[in-house]
Structure formats: C-alpha cells, structure tokens
Amino acid sequence: MNGSLQQGADKAALVECRDAARTFGRGETAVVAVHGATFRVRTGDRIAITGPSGSGKSTLLHLLAGLELPTSGAVSWPALAGPREIGLVFQGPSLIPALNVVENTALPLVLAGVPEERVRLTALAALAMVGAADLADRLPEELSGGQSQRVAVARVVAIAPRLILADEPTGQLDRAIGQRVLDVLVTAADETGAALVVTTHDPSVAERLPVRRAMHDGRLLDPAEERS
Numbered sequence: 112m113n114g115s116l117q118q119g120a121d122k123a124a125l126v127e128c129r130d131a132a133r134t135f136g137r138g139e140t141a142v143v144a145v146h147g148a149t150f151r152v153r154t155g156d157r158i159a160i161t162g163p164s165g166s167g168k169s170t171l172l173h174l175l176a177g178l179e180l181p182t183s184g185a186v187s188w189p190a191l192a193g194p195r196e197i198g199l200v201f202q203g204p205s206l207i208p209a210l211n212v213v214e215n216t217a218l219p220l221v222l223a224g225v226p227e228e229r230v231r232l233t234a235l236a237a238l239a240m241v242g243a244a245d246l247a248d249r250l251p252e253e254l255s256g257g258q259s260q261r262v263a264v265a266r267v268v269a270i271a272p273r274l275i276l277a278d279e280p281t282g283q284l285d286r287a288i289g290q291r292v293l294d295v296l297v298t299a300a301d302e303t304g305a306a307l308v309v310t311t312h313d314p315s316v317a318e319r320l321p322v323r324r325a326m327h328d329g330r331l332l333d334p335a336e337e338r339s
C-alpha cells in the first residue's frame with residue numbers, strides 16, 4: 112500500500128461509538144446501562160475504562176465488541192475488516208473444560224480455518240508469549256486463576272487481533288497476580304500491535320494504562336469532568 116494511504120488507514124478508528132446508548136428492559140423498569148457515549152479507539156491506544164460496579168463498563172465494552180447493539184446512536188468499526196480482528200478476554204473462567212491448554216488456545220484458529228499444520232505451532236507461540244508454554248498439556252481444572260487468564264490471553268493473541276477488549280480480566284485474581292496478568296496483556300498488545308481496552312474497578316490496574324476514562328451511572332465522563 113502507498114505510504115500516505117497506509118498512514119491514513121492507521122489513523123482511522125478501530126471502533127467508534129457516536130452517542131451510543133444501551134437500555135435494558137422497558138417502561139418503569141428500564142435500566143439505562145450506557146447513556147450516549149462518544150468514544151474512539153485507534154491503533155496503539157491503551158485505555159482503561161474505570162468505574163464502580165454497575166456503572167456500565169461491561170455494557171460499553173460489549174458495544175465496542177459488537178456483542179450488544181446500541182438502542183440509540185451508532186457503533187462502527189471503520190478500520191477493521193470484521194469481528195475476527197477483535198479479541199475478547201473475560202473476567203471469569205472461559206476455557207473449555209474438556210480441551211487442554213494448547214487445544215483451547217488453538218480453537219479460534221481451527222474455527223477460522225487456519226491450515227492444520229500451522230494451528231499447533233501458532234498456539235504454542237501464543238502460549239510462549241504469555242509465559243504459559245509449560246502448561247500446554249494441562250486441563251483447565253489443573254490451572255490457577257492467574258494461569259487460566261494467561262491462557263485466555265494466549266487464545267486471543269493466537270488470532271493476532273488488531274483490537275483486544277478485556278472485561279475485568281483481573282477481577283477474580285489476587286492483586287499481585289492480577290498485575291501480572293495485566294502486564295501480560297500489555298506485552299501481548301505491544302508485540303502484536305493491537306490496541307487494548309481494559310475495564311476495571313481497581314485503580315491499581317487502571318493506573319498501569321496511559322489513558323483512563325471513568326464511567327459513572329452509565330455515563331462516560333469527559334476527561335475534563337474527571338479532573339473537576
């Protein structure tokens with residue numbers, strides 16, 4: 112691609128919310144989980160979405176992932192070819208119990224139709240990147256919480272996404288182990304060139320990322336509001 116076009120493509124948003132809102136339920140019992148949020152993620156971004164439980168962080172992340180549709184406003188992925196370019200890491204156990212670690216890591220590659228001879232090698236390389244190569248033959252039940260999250264990160268890294276979205280990835284871990292999982296996520300994003308968005312209610316996790324955006328009662332606060 113010609114240099115200036117490439118530069119233009121790099122600057123385009125990987126995901127963009129324009130006044131995107133999500134309401135659950137109707138009438139008197141309706142809950143506005145996210146009020147019109149305007150937000151953009153670009154290549155190279157490292158963003159923490161912070162806020163207390165129930166403030167709308169997961170719902171915003173689901174909107175960014177296309178897992179939820181906005182009830183008003185719009186979400187688009189101008190610089191992404193499709194959902195396969197998004198990797199998701201969740202808070203709780205997400206590995207398939209009957210598959211060992213390398214099989215779990217390989218699963219998205221198999222589903223994407225990657226040739227069989229490349230699947231295992233790619234999965235092992237992803238496990239090596241997160242420091243979990245020695246766990247390859249274990250079953251999920253034989254892993255600690257921190258090890259499981261490393262494998263969940265490896266499974267995302269294996270597909271070389273351009274955008275990694277992690278929903279409270281350290282929420283069920285001790286603080287020290289959580290910090291290590293966050294380091295693994297940041298390193299994985301750096302090495303694969305992916306943008307990274309992490310939701311967390313833990314300030315010590317958020318402060319590891321250079322950009323932090325706070326949510327309160329479903330509102331994504333402006334950086335200026337956060338300072339005031």
Ligand SMILES: Nc1ncnc2c1ncn2[C@@H]1O[C@H](COP(=O)(O)OP(=O)(O)OP(=O)(O)O)[C@@H](O)[C@H]1O
Binds near residue numbers: 143163312
């Ligand atoms: N599927 C749903 N149906 C009804 N209400 C929902 C649904 N998902 C979320 N909500 C409500 O929307 C609000 C925001 O929830 P959300 O899970 O996005 O917050 P959060 O900040 O991620 O919280 P937590 O840190 O506890 O996961 C909450 O009041 C929640 O009860």
